[in-house]
Amino acid sequence: MAAGYAELLRTRYAARLLAGTLIGRLPNATAAIAIVLFVRDQGGSYSLAGALAAVYGLANAVGQPLLGRAVDLYGQPRVQLPAALVSAAGMVWLALAGTGSVGAAYAAMVLSGLFTPPLEGGLRALWPGVLGGREERVHAAYAMDAVAQEIMYTVGPLLVTLCVALWSPAVALLVLNGVGLLGVLMVVLSEPSRTWRSAPREAHWLGALRSRGLLALLGAFFFVGMALGSIAVAAVAYADDHGGQAVYGWLMAALGLGALVGGVFYGARQWAGAPERRLRLLVGLLAVCYLPLLLDVGPVAMTALAALAGVFLAPSLACAFIVVDRHAPAGTVTEAFSWLVTFFGVGAAIGTAAAGPALERGGVAAGFAVACGGGAAALLVLMLTQRAMAGAGRSRAVAGSAEGVAEGAAEAVREPLIKN
Structure with missing residues (x-):
């Protein structure tokens, strides 16, 4: 690797x-x-x-x-x-x-x-x-x-x-x-x-957003961003109940470490098949790995679960980059990648905002439930838009x-x- x-x-x-x-x-x-x-x-x-x-x-x-x-x-x-x-x-x-x-x-x-x-x-x-x-x-x-x-x-x-x-x-x-x-x-x-x-581009006021496949991807990663934003807030509430800021630092570091390890392994080999199909699998695994965060466990176990929650993040992003390139209309590649940054960031902001009321009403588990919902919604978007995302003939x-x-x-x- x-x-x-x-x-x-x-x-x-x-x-x-x-x-x-x-x-x-x-x-x-x-x-x-x-x-x-x-x-x-x-x-x-x-x-x-x-x-x-x-x-x-x-x-x-x-x-x-x-x-x-x-x-x-x-x-x-x-x-x-x-x-x-x-x-x-x-x-x-x-x-x-x-x-x-x-x-x-x-x-x-x-x-x-x-x-x-x-x-x-x-x-x-x-x-x-x-x-x-x-x-x-x-x-x-x-x-x-x-x-x-x-x-x-x-x-x-x-x-x-x-x-x-x-x-x-x-x-x-x-x-x-x-x-x-x-x-x-x-x-x-x-x-x-x-x-x-x-590359030469066709004049169109929508620019990169005229691609249905790209819109489907952006919608999915809006919800991935939402999941990550809610985890950041829910982790604060968990840390308050289990030891304070040091625990929060360990949780977020573990989340990043898990993503780093997953990304390193993902990039170490070549993958066969359409990246759109692979992206659905990776996002599905990402959503599944958010579920254990709902468990009421101690700081050491929760740190391990946070690392697990991050494992498929970097692979999902790396695969998304390939899909963006395949679906971006000619001459809009920079704009298309920038839209991914925007949708991901806005989703994270909304997830941060949504986690607060969820924590107040249902406690730490409710905060992490927002992340689970975001992961599930991202997978659902990709499943419902398979036809639109199959439209790219080549990279x-x-x-x-x-x-x-x-x-x-x-x-x-x-x-x-x-x-x-």
Whole structure:
């Protein structure tokens, strides 16, 4: 397994693009905890902290597909770098101005969230060209991408707490966004990013959303996101009854570890058959693994169950990336991947909101029941939309995205000739 991933990373530009994307996404991955710590340090209430974080998340959900469509139309550097600068400016505005003016704080969060660069979709659009259009290597890269996300969401909060311990929450905001800009530069200054061009697209106001198969996938992963959002809240309530914050930390770490292990094993081999069928199986297993969380067990056993609940998350995401590529209309690949980020994020936010009332009415088990319901709903969506998701005849990992890279490279050659 390690050898397979190492081989991918030895491919020219692969390690740079993966590392740059992860570093560039740090401001977004750590925004929620960084905003809450900053607002509390300023003397603001938890309500204000939660509201600002929610506004940031909502603006991010709106901005990702819009910026993704812009990337498909105008290329990566022209969109990613200006967006990253504006997003960082919003966080700098919050860090320097504080929360004295609530209206200004909300405006800063809208600005920062709305212009968060769509690095996830951008990276997945680049993989086919970087890996020579070989489908099996692209699919392995998607799995590696899903695993790397789990690492980022584990390390990111630790970096926030470290910066806060060394300096202050305000400095943490500035440092993380400065580091994020460096990550964006690593990506957009690379040759694959500079020369990438989307495949020709058919003009349509719905863009990627005119694909029925893609809509079915997005609906399913809305509910997967809902399940994860509710687990995060239910785990807090469980920890309050069984030992406090340390138990919560172990539960969330175990969830991430389970996803990491599952993703590593999933990406270590090639899978036969249609990815749509495989996705139904993976999401079904994910839903089944949420059920044991309903058990009233001690912290050690619950930590093991949390790890089990995470095992099929990264494989489901990796398989979803393949399905997105197969169903995205030509010329909309970045936008399509960005819509997946949006639906997943909005689902997580709704799951977080739904878990609160469930906990108040039915206790910890009711909170985890929201996660079980989300998993079941995701599987149901995939089962009911089998015909729509069977509509993709081939993967554009080779035919679409690689074609876009080739066109971009040709354009890069033509430009000097035209100028001369």
